[in-house]
Amino acid sequence: MMRFDRVSVELGDKQILDQISFSLQPHKITALLGRNGCGKSTLLSCLTGTKKYTGEILLDDRNLALMTPRERAARVAVLPQVLPKVPLTVRELVSLGRNPYLDLGRHLTEADREQIDRALSWTGLEQLADKRVEVLSGGERQKAYLAMVLAQNTGIIVLDEPTTYLDMGAAADFAQLLVTLKTRHKKTILIVMHDLTGAVEFSDNLVVIRDGRIAFAGCASACVESGIIESVFGVRKGTCCKDGRECVLFYR
């Protein structure tokens, strides 16, 4: 289980994150919500050690900051918001996901290749495996990077706005893929989202950040009931019927 314990980040004299504490429930999807600039991406940067912070991030009661980069990378995969157009093929990119497991001079083993093929298959990218990433569409590129993260084969997957470039259908497929990863492959997923309706629909838990502080952390239905989302985002809540069941939606 991963736990954020009083995590704070200062940039100059500005407090970006202030005493953030919450836990990720194992094998569940947790959506991280908040308005632009509230510190969501900064919080994710703490996970890769690229941002200095105070407080602790604990992984099974071990301090993440005290792990070696490779040890950390074998347990937590973080996909940031900006995904560069690199001159690699999709397969080469996905194979980079095996980096935490490769010692100096070691080449990919058969098991590594199987993991890479599996990641390509889960994301439906087999046909694009030999295409260069720099010529893919935004949505395809996002999937290719997700496949890389899946090849990393970590228990915890952290995604920063992964559906930005996806059309509505692709975003729904993507959400379904996350649900499959959670249920069938027992992954714990933390995902930064701006689609409030989607977040409530597909997440088990919600963490809402307002001005660098936790406004809510708990199960999605309790969050919806609390009215926090309306207050933080200035939206209104409604309901609709989807496939015979009632769903919550947010609008302005």
Added chain:
Amino acid sequence: MKKWLQKTSAAVLLLALILVGTVLLAVRLGSVEMSSAAFLGGLLRRPGYETFTLILYQLRLPRVLGAILAGAGLSLSGLLLQNVTGNDLAGPNIIGVNAGAGFAVILLLFTGSVGVYWTPVAAFFGAFLTTLLILYTAVKVNGSKTTVILAGIAVTAVLNAGISFLSMLDSDVLVTYNHFSIGGLTAVRMEQLIVPGVIIGASLSAAMLFGKRINVLCLGDALAASLGVNVGRMRLFALVLASASAAAVVSFAGLLGFVGLVVPHICRRVWGGEFGRLLPLTALFGAILVLSADLAGRLLFAPSEIPVGIVMALIGGPFFFSLLLRRKQAYDEI
């Protein structure tokens, strides 16, 4: 491109064969014509062929080896820099190699306290120490690739101003400096190549050993860190390798421009961007390119010579330009 040529081993083999062929041409051809018998006699140091032995071992072979080392070293440096900074336009000059070497050489010439034989030593340490200064400054700020580039621009500007100032004070110094700054392999001696050869060989080996981790740096800091790479340390390591190999070349070939920028770019277009695969291919391609350019410079207007730096720019420039146009077409078709 043919499918078989995309395989690394096939491409390495092909380039190695082309390099061997170019080496044979380069030692055989020159302003002094040699028959096959004279060539073999000179090569095997047979009695009666002393002149040819002298030409081959004192002039042509050091020059050929120098061209191979210069091409491989600068290409390796450019490939490392482009990968680490994520900038296709990066070359050894952005980490101060040219400005550092140039300033050290002109300072040496200006003070006149030691002989010109110390020029290679000054060039190497000028280039290497300037890079270390740039990296130190960048690491002190935040160690990001943008800071490396900005620190490089600032330090280079100061050193270039120093070069201009010193060259204004003494016109004799300017003449000698110009010769160094154009870059060439005319007077290369075998003993000059030993230390640079070791440095370039060691840099290439280290880059191969750490190739997988250096490759990950092209994804940017956040992703590389997420994949278990100690980004700051690995970037610094790669930049030191890039600096050492380029400084080693500058020490015997002068400021040979263009190679470090263009060769990795061309190889990436042809064989993709996977760093580990590109390493041997880029080194071989760079060696072939510089050796061919030097050969062309020797033969085109023999017995006069055009410095290899000028030939490189004349041949490589239009070729690079055509590649860019083809790249634009490819993007337009998407």
